[in-house]
């Protein structure tokens with residue numbers, strides 16, 4: 256599940272890495288959502304991802320902002336099945352200990368955090 260997919264730039268990578276998995280894309284901003292839907296030929300849920308059903312989630316990826324991360328921590332993390340992976344870009348989950356932190360190979364060496372639900 257990608258939460259807040261923007262213009263969908265991550266979708267080709269997710270498809271390449273997980274060719275046999277369903278990718279559930281959430282983006283509430285209409286223009287990026289419609290663009291993503293047409294350009295990548297994928298259904299985009301044009302709604303608030305806090306309304307999503309996370310019961311079958313295996314991997315969550317997101318690049319959001321600090322207030323959204325706080326809500327993910329309190330509202331989404333408790334909903335995730337055991338073993339589910341969570342990858343966050345730039346912003347961490349302050350109440351969870353990452354399994355790994357990777358520095359992206361970009362100008363800012365942006366941190367990418369990997370968590371697993373216990």
Ligand SMILES: C[S@@+](CC[C@H](N)C(=O)[O-])C[C@H]1O[C@@H](n2cnc3c(N)ncnc32)[C@H](O)[C@@H]1O
Pocket residue numbers: 258259260261262263264281282283284287302303304305317318319320323
């Ligand atoms: C920082 S942008 C990142 C976009 C894209 N993932 C990327 O890496 O370029 C965050 C995106 O999340 C979307 N977003 C934020 N909160 C959301 C919510 N509660 N439900 C759905 N989309 C949301 C915003 O509209 C925005 O497009």
